[in-house]
Amino acid sequence: MKLIKAVRGTKDIYGDDGIKYDFITKTAQEFFKNYGYSLIKTPIFEETDLFKRGVGEGTDIVEKEMYTFQDRGERSITLRPEGTAAVVRCYLENKVYAKEDVSRYFYAGSMFRYERPQAGRQREFNQIGVEVLGESSPILDAEVISMGYSFLNKIGITDLEVTINSVGEKESRVKYREVLLNFLNPMKEDLCDDCRMRMEKNPLRVLDCKIEKCKELTALAPIITDSLTEEERNHYETVKKYLNLFGVKYKEDPRLVRGLDYYSSTVYEIVTNKLGSQGTVLGGGRYDNLLKQLGDKEIPAFGFAAGVERIMMLLGEDFPKRDLDVYIAWLGESTMDPAFKIANDLRLSGKSVAIDYNSKGMKSHMKKADKVGAKNVIIIGEDEMSKGVVMLKDFVNRTQEEVSIENLKNILK
Ligand code: ATP
Ligand code: MG
Numbered sequence: 001m002k003l004i005k006a007v008r009g010t011k012d013i014y015g016d017d018g019i020k021y022d023f024i025t026k027t028a029q030e031f032f033k034n035y036g037y038s039l040i041k042t043p044i045f046e047e048t049d050l051f052k053r054g055v056g057e058g059t060d061i062v063e064k065e066m067y068t069f070q071d072r073g074e075r076s077i078t079l080r081p082e083g084t085a086a087v088v089r090c091y092l093e094n095k096v097y098a099k100e101d102v103s104r105y106f107y108a109g110s111m112f113r114y115e116r117p118q119a120g121r122q123r124e125f126n127q128i129g130v131e132v133l134g135e136s137s138p139i140l141d142a143e144v145i146s147m148g149y150s151f152l153n154k155i156g157i158t159d160l161e162v163t164i165n166s167v168g169e170k171e172s173r174v175k176y177r178e179v180l181l182n183f184l185n186p187m188k189e190d191l192c193d194d195c196r197m198r199m200e201k202n203p204l205r206v207l208d209c210k211i212e213k214c215k216e217l218t219a220l221a222p223i224i225t226d227s228l229t230e231e232e233r234n235h236y237e238t239v240k241k242y243l244n245l246f247g248v249k250y251k252e253d254p255r256l257v258r259g260l261d262y263y264s265s266t267v268y269e270i271v272t273n274k275l276g277s278q279g280t281v282l283g284g285g286r287y288d289n290l291l292k293q294l295g296d297k298e299i300p301a302f303g304f305a306a307g308v309e310r311i312m313m314l315l316g317e318d319f320p321k322r323d324l325d326v327y328i329a330w331l332g333e334s335t336m337d338p339a340f341k342i343a344n345d346l347r348l349s350g351k352s353v354a355i356d357y358n359s360k361g362m363k364s365h366m367k368k369a370d371k372v373g374a375k376n377v378i379i380i381g382e383d384e385m386s387k388g389v390v391m392l393k394d395f396v397n398r399t400q401e402e403v404s405i406e407n408l409k410n411i412l413k
Contacts, residue, residue: 008123016321020319040090046078048078050089055081055261058198066081080112083107084290110124119275136288145162155319161271164239173264181203204257256268264288270282274314275310330355376412377392
């Protein structure tokens with residue numbers, strides 16, 4: 001029989017990877033709580049128009065990466081390629097802005113993009129991300145950048161570079177667009193097909209092209225920083241000032257534009273040199289125009305998204321593995337029922353317990369206890385059982401003592 005395999009570009013997360021995924025997402029959620037973030041879960045699919053309008057018609061995501069299909073009711077549905085548009089949709093639809101000044105959300109989950117699969121690039125992948133709606137202060141920009149960076153450091157990922165830029169508001173970008181087009185026009189024929197299309201739709205994105213030849217040709221392109229207004233410059237300066245205050249080292253990259261249309265003002269990425277061309281671990285920025293685009297509201301916003309699979313690759317073996325409180329070794333049929341009763345009681349009292357369903361000798365019990373990484377072993381023999389005691393072996397401190405069954409819970413604290 002032919003085995004059915006996972007679809008190209010998708011990856012199962014199980015075993016140690018499952019523990020790693022859990023560690024990353026749970027630590028993030030706990031850590032971001034310190035900054036006032038709470039969980040948001042939006043549907044995995046949305047109306048296609050949300051992403052067309054939100055992410056932008058000329059972007060790689062909308063042009064070539066979306067999983068779009070007709071459902072049975074002939075609606076055009078798209079599996080979410082990113083998290084921000086849906087969070088904003090939920091915020092606007094539920095008029096959250098009328099209930100609170102600032103909203104801070106954290107999310108974790110699958111995103112879908114039809115890309116060429118390779119290490120660190122999948123068609124279904126996971127992101128953790130945050131969105132803040134309702135705050136325009138540049139201090140927020142610095143705080144969010146610092147929060148993501150500190151989180152990555154906290155779970156053991158160092159050697160990261162924070163690159164930042166300001167792409168200004170719409171007027172500055174329109175001005176810059178002209179300047180940039182004047183520079184690009186003479187080399188149009190030498191740029192890749194995608195870049196020629198980007199020149200029509202959003203010339204800034206030419207600077208985001210991953211192709212070497214395009215990078216070389218545009219190396220001396222004029223920079224957007226020169227087109228910013230004084231207010232935009234001040235905002236950017238304050239972001240940098242607070243990044244210094246929070247102890248975040250950063251590099252300015254005037255070519256950093258990011259691949260989504262909704263960004264304005266501050267944009268940034270956190271990059272590693274350990275994952276080849278899939279080196280961006282986290283990206284984000286300010287998107288003050290998106291709420292206008294989707295709901296005609298003047299509400300400022302800032303956020304980031306990080307790729308969980310890329311974080312998992314960077315973590316390698318360096319994460320807290322499974323730890324098991326107790327392995328229960330029962331010897332002889334008559335000890336089986338009491339053993340399972342003890343296992344059940346300990347689990348209900350909050351201990352993690354492993355126990356085997358089949359009768360085993362002492363030697364294979366010990367092997368198994370070692371394999372599952374138990375901190376303690378409770379040995380239940382027929383003689384001890386009749387006296388109401390068990391043998392407790394502490395693997396960490398290498399001690400062994402006889403304990404009454406009643407007392408087990410207290411001793412295992
Ligand atoms: P890239 O330039 O690598 O394509 P991007 O700019 O498209 O990234 P964003 O849309 O900003 O990425 O998403 C934020 C993060 O999500 C990325 O920095 C990356 O870590 C992760 N990510 C994006 N696309 C994929 C993918 N196809 N597979 C795995 N992770 C991804
Ligand atoms: Mg991409």
